[in-house]
């Protein structure tokens with residue numbers, strides 16, 4: 001089983017962002033970066049699958065500037081076999097341009113399974129996986145909360161409004177990973193040492209033309225400071241009054 | 251004339267409300283042109299076309315096929331891409347629902363254009379289309395500029411209000427494109443949740459429970475409060491979905507759903523930054539927590555310090571009374 005996992009390097013999200021002077025990006029000063037949440041789940045799922053099968057190889061691919069090598073190295077230290085950097089000066093906002101470059105790299109890779117995160121934490125778009133699969137002609141299941149790969153077939157669960165769907169598909173295929181499947185392991189010391197010797201291919205990305213750009217970024221309006229209105233059940237009548245008269249939701 | 255195409259989604263033979271919202275969003279973009287809708291489903295789906303006409307569709311392209319009874323991603327992608335190409339639309343709109351998030355990028359890739367996902371607003375600026383949406387785990391509002399034709403956009407449910415126009419659109423039968431039964435990705439089972447329950451994306455009120463509830467059984471408290479409101483959905487924290495007390499689809503936060511209801515009630519939730527990322531844009535936030543220093547109180551418009559097992563039943567009773575009067 002040969003598995004490719006596409007991972008995006010993004011800032012860690014548990015901070016208060018500032019907007020850069022350009023007004024079109026976040027200020028990256030002092031931010032820590034890591035692979036996007038869902039991409040980490042995808043790497044972990046791929047590792048567990050090859051470990052269970054006792055065969056196969058996990059290849060991680062990231063499109064971005066040289067800084068993504070650090071993120072790829074982390075995936076190698078978790079257990080991936082090799083890494084590919086598709087080099088660009090900066091990661092474009094246009095997901096289709098990214099998908100074109102990923103599809104070009106995957107084309108002759110002979111992968112049985114190509115995995116993505118459900119969406120990248122920064123773009124919150126959820127498009128690159130589906131687009132790459134379309135361009136590669138692969139069947140694709142998006143946002144899996146369960147995924148089983150057996151006998152050349154896959155079965156996935158997808159959450160939909162008011163229920164869920166069980167979906168089946170043949171391999172080779174692509175899938176994107178949602179919550180609930182796997183949490184990324186912490187690299188062991190041994191893994192970190194081993195990763196230093198693992199191959200990292202660096203090639204220019206065959207990016208498509210960018211036709212989607214970010215022209216402005218702003219912080220959403222601040223919430224007013226919170227207010228405690230009382231203690232215990234005794235505060236309930238006042239809450240109901242406020243909901244009716246002030247918030248007007250009753 | 252810049253016609254706009256809307257992909258109306260149906261489930262179990264019924265058009266979903268988000269389709270009407272898309273029609274309302276499409277009208278100002280059409281600027282005098284027409285708004286067309288694609289509607290697909292099993293035999294009989296055509297009967298739903300009138301409701302699209304009544305919400306602003308000038309034409310409805312109806313495709314009925316047995317293999318379209320359940321969501322059929324590959325067949326719909328082929329169908330919508332073919333319609334989009336044939337119609338030469340200025341924009342193609344999807345709902346940012348489970349279906350639309352899956353279908354939109356497939357169609358955009360087939361058309362060779364990018365997609366702007368989960369839009370809060372859509373506007374035309376010359377040849378470009380300008381969209382706002384939440385990025386960076388809901389912490390940043392980004393404005394995106396699309397320079398592609400058609401502009402493919404998915405719109406967040408609830409971002410635009412549906413408008414009844416009482417119009418009557420033309421209904422045209424459209425054959426499927428390719429063989430819908432030959433799709434490689436097939437829904438083999440559809441698991442229905444409680445049909446009385448509202449979805450998180452659509453509910454004006456969300457009652458969300460955290461680890462403070464201590465067990466799956468105690469979610470009855472949350473469900474009862476939701477029922478007292480009548481227009482509420484139930485959400486949860488990752489602590490809760492990890493415990494298996496609620497399904498992952500109920501999780502709200504950075505790695506769960508991002509919601510902005512009129513009212514969000516946090517029950518026994520500490521207010522971790524990853525949870526806040528999914529709900530801090532709610533219009534009004536209520537928090538009930540026994541720890542007066544819990545971070546959730548920093549974002550709550552109204553906080554009650556107290557035991558959920560005492561406060562929530564009292565609140566449920568009070569809301570029942572309030573709803574009756």
Ligand SMILES: Cc1cc2nc3c(=O)[nH]c(=O)nc-3n(C[C@H](O)[C@H](O)[C@H](O)COP(=O)(O)OP(=O)(O)OC[C@H]3O[C@@H](n4cnc5c(N)ncnc54)[C@H](O)[C@@H]3O)c2cc1C
Nearest residue numbers: 460461462487488489503504505506518520525540557558
């Ligand atoms: C990468 C990453 C992604 C994450 N994504 C998400 C996400 O999407 N969504 C999410 O929710 N979390 C997410 N988390 C987890 C998050 O950090 C918190 O662990 C989680 O939100 C805590 O859930 P909780 O508030 O239910 O539990 P706790 O933090 O344990 O809080 C329970 C609260 O209940 C109160 N309480 C206890 N008993 C009572 C009682 N009887 N009456 C009243 N109050 C009571 C306590 O005072 C406490 O404040 C993520 C974490 C990471 C690292």
Ligand SMILES: Nc1ncnc2c1ncn2[C@@H]1O[C@H](COP(=O)(O)O)[C@@H](O)[C@H]1O
Nearest residue numbers: 006007063116117119120125126127128
């Ligand atoms: N620059 C990138 N390099 C590698 N994979 C990416 C990149 N951008 C996006 N992806 C993959 O596509 C998924 C969806 O991204 P997005 O469409 O931006 O939400 C991510 O979770 C990654 O798996």
